[in-house]
Amino acid sequence: QPVSDVKPLPDYAKWKDANSLIVHSANTIETQRGAVGSSVITPLNRLFIRNNVSPPPAGITDNPDAWQINIEGVRKPHTFTLAQLKDMGLQALPMVLQCSGNGRAYFPHKPGGTQWTVGAAGCVIFTGVPIATLVEALGGVQDGMVYMTGTGGEEIPAGLDPNSVRVERSVPLEAMKDAILAWEVNGEPLPLAHGGPLRLIVPGYTGVNNVKYVKQLAFTKAQSPASIQQNSYRFSAVGEKGGPQHESIWEMPPKSWITSPSSPDTSLKAGPVVIGGVAMGGMDSPSKIEVSIDGGKSWQEARFVGPDLGKYAWRQFAFTADLKPGRYNLASRTTNAAGQTQPAERAENNRGYNNNSWQDHMVEINVTS
Numbered sequence: 297q298p299v300s301d302v303k304p305l306p307d308y309a310k311w312k313d314a315n316s317l318i319v320h321s322a323n324t325i326e327t328q329r330g331a332v333g334s335s336v337i338t339p340l341n342r343l344f345i346r347n348n349v350s351p352p353p354a355g356i357t358d359n360p361d362a363w364q365i366n367i368e369g370v371r372k373p374h375t376f377t378l379a380q381l382k383d384m385g386l387q388a389l390p391m392v393l394q395c396s397g398n399g400r401a402y403f404p405h406k407p408g409g410t411q412w413t414v415g416a417a418g419c420v421i422f423t424g425v426p427i428a429t430l431v432e433a434l435g436g437v438q439d440g441m442v443y444m445t446g447t448g449g450e451e452i453p454a455g456l457d458p459n460s461v462r463v464e465r466s467v468p469l470e471a472m473k474d475a476i477l478a479w480e481v482n483g484e485p486l487p488l489a490h491g492g493p494l495r496l497i498v499p500g501y502t503g504v505n506n507v508k509y510v511k512q513l514a515f516t517k518a519q520s521p522a523s524i525q526q527n528s529y530r531f532s533a534v535g536e537k538g539g540p541q542h543e544s545i546w547e548m549p550p551k552s553w554i555t556s557p558s559s560p561d562t563s564l565k566a567g568p569v570v571i572g573g574v575a576m577g578g579m580d581s582p583s584k585i586e587v588s589i590d591g592g593k594s595w596q597e598a599r600f601v602g603p604d605l606g607k608y609a610w611r612q613f614a615f616t617a618d619l620k621p622g623r624y625n626l627a628s629r630t631t632n633a634a635g636q637t638q639p640a641e642r643a644e645n646n647r648g649y650n651n652n653s654w655q656d657h658m659v660e661i662n663v664t665s
């Protein structure tokens with residue numbers, strides 16, 4: 297990006313590594329394609345940030361153990377402090393956190409919203425208490441509940457949403473199975489930027505469903521009335537406004553992209569070139585990864601580089617190609633353990649959600665003698 301476009305990091309994210317990031321705005325910060333590294337886990341100082349409204353005051357993370365959360369819609373509703381949650385159970389969850397709008401920049405109809413390329417995603421380890429454990433301790437979910445609804449801790453500025461003062465998301469009840477309430481990420485107390493002191497984590501589901509600064513977890517009959525649930529994050533046709541009649545953005549599809557070489561203007565010398573990237577499987581492990589150097593005409597199987605940290609994590613891959621001088625279109629395509637393969641075409645939709653097209657994510661390189 298030209299130097300004049302470089303925006304400063306906002307105060308709450310000053311500790312991040314500016315050289316690895318693209319700052320779209322104070323609340324939308326993307327990881328550069330080449331800054332992912334090859335160690336499975338994304339360092340926190342390079343992890344993307346997305347806030348729909350400004351985060352709450354930094355002071356809320358000063359005394360994390362005193363943070364309170366209400367659990368509703370169970371037989372014995374209860375308010376816990378974070379200190380109490382810490383004694384109820386412990387689960388570490390390596391997983392991809394990815395914004396619903398990651399890859400929006402590649403939609404030809406130019407949807408409004410942050411023009412994320414590949415970097416509104418990272419793979420991190422959240423640690424917290426399994427929600428299933430809490431629910432069991434509280435006598436189970438009340439009869440007739442179909443959704444799990446998380447309520448965020450910041451206030452939506454007046455006038456933005458007539459139906460809610462809080463960021464609220466509902467997911468199908470079945471998502472509870474592997475979900476946790478997390479207070480730690482990559483071994484550190486959860487920072488404000490990523491939802492500290494406490495965050496709802498729903499692995500396999502897009503970023504927005506992972507409610508930060510969570511102050512209430514409710515099992516509900518209906519989805520939250522908040523606009524972020526009813527109107528945005530829905531699959532509507534291009535040109536059509538989203539509404540409750542459209543499918544909500546929940547589960548992530550399989551996806552991969554090349555992270556090195558990372559940019560179209562990378563100039564490479566002929567000879568062996570290691571092509572690297574990341575592959576995620578969505579709701580199942582990535583089980584196969586292929587690379588193409590001819591824009592998808594032919595494919596060859598690449599190998600996974602790092603360990604398998606479970607079905608919700610991504611895996612780095614590598615493929616060594618012996619390249620003669622010329623121009624190449626590099627692409628990658630993953631298949632998950634359920635047999636779903638990343639498609640060539642994106643699923644068109646008005647707001648530019650869930651882009652997992654391998655075509656859209658190609659990198660064109662120039663190899664010289």
Ligand code: MSS
Binds near residue numbers: 345348395396489
């Ligand atoms: N939460 C809250 N509370 N608020 C807000 O704003 N956002 C979303 C999630 N959660 C929010 C929440 C989104 S949208 C996303 S992506 C995520 O978050 C991000 O994360 P990080 O940590 O990275 O920042 Mo899209 O689908």
